[in-house]
Amino acid sequence: MDAYSLSDLWSILVMQGFSGLSLFSVLLLMALGLAIIFGQMGVINMAHGEFMTIGAYTIYSFSKLTETYFPTLMPYYFIVAILGAFLIAFVVGYLVEYTLIRHLYKRPLDTLLATWGLSLIMQQLFRSAFGAREVSATLPDWLMGSWKPTPDIDIPLNGIFVMVMSILVTGAVVLFLFRSNWGLKVRATTQNRVMAGAVGINTKKIDRVTFAIGCGIAGVAGACFTTIASTGPTSGSLYIVDTFLVVVFGGSASLFGTVASAFSIAQAQSVLTFFLTNAMGKVVTLMTIITILMMRPEGLFRSKVRR
Amino acid sequence: MNALLNRALGERNGAIGLAVLAVIILLIMPLALDIFRLNLVGKYLTYAFAAVGLVMVWGYGGILSLGQGVFFGFGGYCMAMFLKLEASDLTSTAHQTTPGIPDFMDWNQVTQLPMIWQPFHSFAFTVFAIIAVPLLISYVISAAMFKRRVGGVYFSIITQAIAAILTILVVGQQGLTGGINGITDLKTLNGWNINTDSAKYLLYFINGALLLGVIMVCNLVLSSKLGRLLLALRDKEDRVRFSGYDVANFKIFTFCMGAVISAIGGAMFTLQVGFMSPSIIGIVPSIEMVIFAAIGGRMSLVGAVYGTLIVNYGKTAFSESFPSLWLLFMGAMFIGVVMVFPNGLAGLYQSHLNDRVTRLLNRIKKVKSSDQLKVVKAES
């Protein structure tokens, strides 16, 4: 490399560190919903990407509605829309659990096929409802552009936003699972369904709400990603591979594993991309994941419950 | 010998099913369809290899592999590499910067045939590689997983992750693999033009015969002690383990067998379609292969073939008549088969037709069949 001034290198280091963290929060946010559903219920939701797309289209619809009817509220609609994304994805998830998933708990492999079918149907519905082309929500100004702590350093505002959201959501999930009465029941159901039922926990209801919450989180993730990525009928498929990798690499049934896995994949990819090229960085990261998976097929943190 | 053949045909009921399938594939289809449709059926039948492999791995082994497309792809790419080298002779690539290498390499500024391509000049090596490469990879994957007792859903998503990663690698290494375009414009096999109608007819029959042969081999395996162990394994793995068997080895065997069967299908795909592309090795095709097996009935080898044909015909018919709605039909089919007919077509046949057919057959050959039944009982 040519000679760069020290201050140049310093600012790149800061920004590079930030982009690693920002990728970490993106991956974490993607994977959380899936990790909850998979970790707590052992269900693979192949339509996870489409639930993210629900979130993205919710943002788009809110943006269009606000622009048309309440243009003065444009700076604030995003917050409401994220809540809306959670609620809509939650409700859809709840209905899906009720009509589909609950009949298949004894056959986890079949759930996988059924949710795959569901994802095909959802993609087509998006296409019929919003058109085959990509759309773009008008984002409020405070989400766009960058924050300049020094003249040389630009920290992306949307990166900060995604990071804050992923901290909030992770925190909420931890609180929910480990500090709330609901969480206690969820964990009890995971560990021993029959006993949980015997002590009076309505396990069916627990399942339904857990699944719906996982879907709701996917909706939030999709909503946040409108700030950094595209919105189209098949956008979900862009995320789904990364999402699965994070969950598999982290090991099932371990929230901490998901966090650790998102962190290590993000850092590896971000650093490698900087020193190699974008495509090569991804390739080397993936090769490493495959190698580690061959040596530790259970992922970084194995589940404590042996089947 | 006779007993062996009997087992390969799948005893009496199996033999009838196999005979019906053989008549449909080798007689009715070629007579009824023009070469375009027949070639299309030939393409579908290559997917049927993967589905038959899945019946072994999933239906009998209890392991759902979502990476069947990967092995299909290995077979297909090995064959495509051989054909591509043959198509890239010095005269037809004379306008390139480096003549004599495949065109896509030239476009990607590769100036020398990569090492890994060199042995694919030999057809014998290619045939060997079509079997050996997927065997090796599937062994490494399954040994790593099953020795550590990883199974169930978790195994499925790891195979899926591997499928995803390999697709990204194939797409990314375009100087080596042709990238997203795949390896296209294949012409001859040892000087024999594979694009003529007569070649297509011949390839169709070779493909059909291979498929029937594979089903017979699977029947043999299933009717052996190994087959019964597999069933026991699927239903109560721990008991088999406690009886002193090394469970992992049986699972590894099944998985590798499924992989090799898929790879044969992949090689036939390349020959009949004339190119190989990463779009048939990733997550989506791998899952579609599972649905072929599921529609046919996950426990039925013959059913897998029907399942493949019906889903693909459905896909073609739906997308010709309602281009923008076929995803809805496909999705509904996935959900329907899981919720309503978990045993697929074979299950429907068992519950509605089997008794009638058996009764019919018994009436026809009353004396003979009772003899045969005794033989069957004595054997088992």
Place this chain on the structure above:
Amino acid sequence: MSRQTHQPSAVHPARQEALQHPRKGIVAALAGALILGLTGTAFGASGIAVTDKEVTVGQLHSSTGTMAISETGAIEAEQLAISQINAMGGVLGRKIKVIQEDGASDWPTFAEKMKKLLESDHVAAIFGCWTSASRKAVLPVLERDNGLLYYPTFYEGLEQSKNVVYTGQEATQQVFAGLDWVAKTKHAKTFYLIGSDYIWPRTTMKLARKYIETVLHGTVVGEEYAALGSTEFGSTINKIRLKKPDVIYAAVVGGSNVSWFKQLKAAGITGKSQTLLTLSVTEDEAKGIGGENLLGFYSAMKYFQSLNTPRNKEFVSQFKAKWGPTAPIGDVTQAAYEGPWLWKAAVEKAGSFETDKVVKAEESGTITFDAPEGMVYLEPNHHLKTRLRIGEWRADGQADIVYTSDYIDPNPFPKGY
């Protein structure tokens, strides 16, 4: 051999046999009926593509799958052109009937449907394909069955099939004039090249690098490819900051394109501070990216919707009347619109629908069309002689045309590159 001249002999093989062996024929017919009933599709192969009143053409794009995002515009434009041609009385007195097939963003499906269109439907021409991969997949089928394809996308070149008319620009047409313009007006010396990792950006960047280094005497300070579908550009953008190029020269496609521009804006790299020239943003993509993220960046295309000519205004209003007021019209959409018209001109010059005669007319060098982008000339090498335009993006997702080149001859196999 053309498909029309061998029509009489194109009898279903089973039917031919039926004439010779009546009983075998019955079996075959029964089996055929069985399969027909199963799928509801007609297998009879001897349909004639041209009657006295009608000529059948095929349309083969992805209306589902990941590519539907891009190909929708082309589907709409081709249908508009065909309906206009029909309103004018059709081609050689025959109305055009369209059979639309879905390639489903899957290359083997494209090959299968191309075969179906040519061998079962015997269509006279096909308007279709978008990605290079789909074109490569259908090409062997097309050449074997001697079909005609009108391909609308700007692409990498390195190809010239007698069975294809390329109505989009090949790489040299899109690259050189644009680089000239940016070097002259922006006094650019250093370039950073970035594209998605597949054949079109790689070929384009190869041409660009050579041109920058040998003709413009500039430097390429970085060349980089992003995995297809990649949504993460943070590290790449940091690298670009470190290199401080005068121009970012970009060819990122698909969903990645949206991420790339959104993250550029978020990193403080905007049209105000940085010159960026892209080869992969049309009005279609701009809709997905959001105009505010593109503001001040440049695209090199042969057509922009904002082109201020009476001919284009007429086209835009016709398009909106048919497909709705919000439908964007991008470069490829306009190129797709040219397909049916060029085919009509070639058929009328040939006086026949036969492929060989139409190809001869195409190669005569006399086929022209007064397109929305201006007059286009079909050259004997199957590509169009057109202009290149540079558009500067506005916040509303439209571009102001800031430069129009002279006519550029297509040169799919550039020497020395």
